[in-house]
Amino acid sequence: MNSELSSLKVQDLGEQNLLQRLQRFCPVEIIGDDAAVLVTEPGQSLVVTTDILVDGVHFSHITTSPEDAGWRAAAANLSDLAAMGATPVGITVGLGLPGEVSVSWVERLYQGMTECLQRYHTSIVGGDVVRSPVTTLAITAFGQVVPNKIIRRSAAVVGDAIVVTGVHGAAHAGLQLLLHPELRQNLNDAEKTALIKAHQRPQPRLDVLPLLWKILSSQSSILVAGMDSSDGLADAVLQICRASGVGAVLEHRQIPLPKAFNHWLTQEQALKYALYGGEDFELVLCLPKEPADTFVQQLGQGAAIIGNITAGSKVLLHDQQQKSPDQVLSLSQGFQHFSQ
């Protein structure tokens, strides 16, 4: 990057000029009207999700490069689409910026978003840039889904297996390694890199949907319940149970963890990271045992059945190696953004 670009500030350019510079991150055909026109396939429903991210609350200059902040913001929204069973159609980006932010920071943010979107064959289709005392990123993502394949939180039924598509706790571990470098000493380079990457470049699990539908193709009446684990695994199971009016039993030893946790964290810490750490962007899905087994086998790489849906409303954590009573999980144990 040349020094002229890196010293140029948003206030030097003005809103119109900055918007023009950012248009190179968008497909040419959608630029220049009051709104973007998107094409969805006939017979599919439109799925919409929105996130607002604030500097100092949801991302930090200390632990996050602008590229990573952009990637993570895009990934979070694509993960919400995956959680509904939907394929991405595009995103819009609203950006609030203090005048003293450098133009290169903004372009690197867009670069990170675009890298993530391209990986999942989608793009930025519109946006807005305004002045704000705090850097704020508002993303709305659009997807399409065949109506009888919509994954809803409310569709879990007693007897369903609870599937996770990968390990939990890695993203939170990566964040802790960035915030507290002294924690790195008991990890080898590969372990450190993998955990930090899990935080910086989370992968929305859009890739698992075709496999899921293939396995269920002969049983079209099965409704899959689910959501993503962006607010933690415990939160995901609790939300699904609340929406479905059911309970669940989770098997402590079945929750897939990063291998490094074995020698790096106590069992209690590891469980806390997995249940409440958040931002792993895996899917938590509820479906009958037989297709769930096939799904988990074919996914490999940390996918697992971690428990079952039960009657009642309690979500219990059971540990078959211990004689202690089951632990009851509740939403208040998780993160509450305002009240912490």
Added chain:
Amino acid sequence: MNSELSSLKVQDLGEQNLLQRLQRFCPVEIIGDDAAVLVTEPGQSLVVTTDILVDGVHFSHITTSPEDAGWRAAAANLSDLAAMGATPVGITVGLGLPGEVSVSWVERLYQGMTECLQRYHTSIVGGDVVRSPVTTLAITAFGQVVPNKIIRRSAAVVGDAIVVTGVHGAAHAGLQLLLHPELRQNLNDAEKTALIKAHQRPQPRLDVLPLLWKILSSQSSILVAGMDSSDGLADAVLQICRASGVGAVLEHRQIPLPKAFNHWLTQEQALKYALYGGEDFELVLCLPKEPADTFVQQLGQGAAIIGNITAGSKVLLHDQQQKSPDQVLSLSQGFQHFSQ
């Protein structure tokens, strides 16, 4: 409102509880998943627009009640849909809030948004609420439009009449009356009320679209060019001309102004309010002279043909009562959010 509610702050409730309280402003069927599912009609294209609004930049506690801030935010996005020829399908609302904001302020904001949306038969279909040092409102609106009826900025052709759907300058005048009460002395009550209402409760011109399509129904090959005048009438004409590679001549005396301007502002002030004031949310449309005449006659209420599309690239303001040369309009005379 009871005093308990009015003193309750966002930080007392927490994010989850606030979201639950706000769900009463949304249709029941769309609540509780990672994303909202919307139904669009077969054969229609999806139109998407996004806006981000920041306290102290785009709205102010001094001049704007929370209900009016909500109405204006919703109206601005619906106006962008109208500008594309689209019918609303729904909006998502992302909200960044300092913990000390009162819950009643937030609920009144949603009340204002909902009032505007209901008037145009649409609703809030999803959202996000997060902590932020500054109150920030990110709205994304969705609409649907028959593909050959999309109104684009780039479709103006030489000879088109330039139509405005109503008076210009009223919203800016209303804002000035709120900021500087001493300006009110030369206006009667009805005039004051109308101008202030134009600022507080602007009307997106979705209502003109059925009339426009009816008039053009026998001439389906006509493409209408246009946008809304939210950033000022001059900006709208300049943007259309730039996107279409054409010029324009505007007739000074044809620009419809609020009647009160005659005795309240100088000619020069009135013109400045109309061209650069912004936020009138009228549509500026370019179409052949004959249907344009019919359209304006049937609209009544301030609708007018204000000029013509010409060859070249200049946008000229002509005054038939004066001997002075035509004025050349340019985008830099308008508002630039960052550089002012």
